[in-house]
Amino acid sequence: MKMITAIINNNDSDAVCGSLRAEGFYFTKMSTTGGFLRSGNTTLLLGTEDDRVARALEIIRSNSRKRTVSTPVPVMPTGGELDMGLPMSSVVIGGATVFVTPVEQFEKM
């Protein structure tokens, strides 16, 4: 058995979750926050048998898109005054960030 931890864009969440549900995957959906951009994303915890991992990843991949967002770049003040208007930088988010880890034990009690 494997545990898939998938961090996905909030905008892809309905499509990913709907497709996973339609194929009978069990998962837990959590509202999470990216450490870099500090904006909301969705993390799925999905435990499944080894032979279904590839299909779960395919569903996540095919429903997750790359997006480019503009984010302010923090700058140090040049003098005594704080710079007004931070420069913007583009950051590409996604598709999904996925970790697949082995499960040593699984029980429902």
Ligand code: 2BA
């Ligand atoms: P955030 O941490 O908010 O990161 C959003 C995007 O900002 C990232 O997209 C990446 O393009 C960029 N980024 C992140 N950290 C950076 C850094 N130190 N320097 C420069 N750019 C940086 P993704 O890589 O697609 O990540 C999307 C979200 O997935 C992340 O949101 C975070 O919540 C999660 N994530 C990504 N890699 C992770 C990892 N190794 N461990 C845990 N969570 C991760």
